[in-house]
Amino acid sequence: MKRTLHPPVFVASAAFTLITVIFAVAAPSSAQATFSAIQEWILRNASWVYILTVAIILLSVVFLAVSRYGDIKLARAVAKDSSLALFVFLEQLPLSTITSIIAIVMVIVFFVTSADSGALVVDLLASNGAENSPVWQRVFWSLLMGVVAIALLLADGLEALQTATIASALPFSIILLLALWGVFKALKLDATKRRIRYQTITRSAPPSNRESWRRRLRNIVMMPKRDNVLRFMNDIVLPAMHAVASELRQQGYDADVLEKGENDEISLEVHHHGEYMDFAYAVWPLEQVRPVLTSDELDNEDERRYFRAEVFLREGGQDYDIMGWSEEAVIGDILDQYERHRQYLHMVHGIAVPGAEARPAPRSRDSG
Numbered sequence: 001m002k003r004t005l006h007p008p009v010f011v012a013s014a015a016f017t018l019i020t021v022i023f024a025v026a027a028p029s030s031a032q033a034t035f036s037a038i039q040e041w042i043l044r045n046a047s048w049v050y051i052l053t054v055a056i057i058l059l060s061v062v063f064l065a066v067s068r069y070g071d072i073k074l075a076r077a078v079a080k081d082s083s084l085a086l087f088v089f090l091e092q093l094p095l096s097t098i099t100s101i102i103a104i105v106m107v108i109v110f111f112v113t114s115a116d117s118g119a120l121v122v123d124l125l126a127s128n129g130a131e132n133s134p135v136w137q138r139v140f141w142s143l144l145m146g147v148v149a150i151a152l153l154l155a156d157g158l159e160a161l162q163t164a165t166i167a168s169a170l171p172f173s174i175i176l177l178l179a180l181w182g183v184f185k186a187l188k189l190d191a192t193k194r195r196i197r198y199q200t201i202t203r204s205a206p207p208s209n210r211e212s213w214r215r216r217l218r219n220i221v222m223m224p225k226r227d228n229v230l231r232f233m234n235d236i237v238l239p240a241m242h243a244v245a246s247e248l249r250q251q252g253y254d255a256d257v258l259e260k261g262e263n264d265e266i267s268l269e270v271h272h273h274g275e276y277m278d279f280a281y282a283v284w285p286l287e288q289v290r291p292v293l294t295s296d297e298l299d300n301e302d303e304r305r306y307f308r309a310e311v312f313l314r315e316g317g318q319d320y321d322i323m324g325w326s327e328e329a330v331i332g333d334i335l336d337q338y339e340r341h342r343q344y345l346h347m348v349h350g351i352a353v354p355g356a357e358a359r360p361a362p363r364s365r366d367s368g
Contacts, residue, residue, distance in 0.1 A: 285309060
């Protein structure tokens with residue numbers, strides 16, 4: 001009788017599995033710590049070996065399966081017609097009829113979604129980036145792309161379509177090079193912005209009363225609801241923005257306060273006419289989930305939800321919350337961010353700070 005069991009392999013594998021299971025059941029905390037330590041060591045010291053080994057084994061198996069040494073003969077089928085390679089491969093698997101039908105449906109879905117995405121991109125470019133363009137316009141571009149593909153197929157089959165694709169890629173590559181230059185320019189500006197963010201700039205003075213630290217602690221542990229944040233934005237942030245905008249207008253700047261945006265955000269915008277970037281300081285009510293601090297909070301995710309009054313600038317969110325700040329503190333934060341913006345414009349465009357040329361020169365000790 002043929003033996004179907006290899007005792008050394010079976011006994012060793014079963015023993016290792018049983019020991020692991022017993023250890024995990026008897027001491028779950030220790031088991032979790034042990035497994036986490038092993039995983040961390042592998043990720044830190046041997047992750048590249050693991051990934052490389054898996055990749056080599058997977059690629060080797062696929063190569064052997066479809067090569068002349070395997071049972072899946074794709075070379076002859078591809079030589080006759082490349083479109084049959086997928087179905088020749090599926091014939092080697094069980095339920096080849098069903099998998100072939102599924103493959104055809106997936107190919108259709110892939111091409112339809114790709115064509116739809118392409119038509120949407122063309123429509124966005126043709127409408128100057130408008131997201132809500134007319135429906136007939138999107139339908140027009142979709143039909144036009146289909147008509148062009150049909151015309152090329154009728155003209156000379158698949159080769160004409162491939163030739164047109166390659167020919168149209170040449171001018172598009174020039175556009176990609178220009179876009180790449182724009183990306184590098186944007187990254188350079190972003191790096192400048194980040195350097196300014198960490199430079200030493202005069203900050204607004206914190207409150208000097210003895211209750212300041214208690215108030216700060218309350219703001220840290222407070223988990224307000226959406227209504228509380230909206231009330232704070234309306235009672236504190238909005239007057240602060242109006243005060244700064246009014247003062248800027250008196251200084252000759254074009255400043256506006258936009259109330260109640262699409263997501264209930266409010267913003268202060270200072271328009272610098274010309275090629276210079278405008279300044280925008282916005283506050284958004286964003287929903288967050290408080291970290292689990294006690295075991296009783298594990299199953300109460302709804303109770304751990306709260307809102308933050310987060311600051312957003314022109315380049316995006318700043319990841320800090322001003323909920324509970326006083327009006328003077330909000331004004332100070334707006335001025336700090338505007339000062340950074342002015343410094344950024346000075347470093348990028350070499351703009352002198354208005355009024356600097358009007359400052360009197362310091363008097364020497366010898367002058368009377």
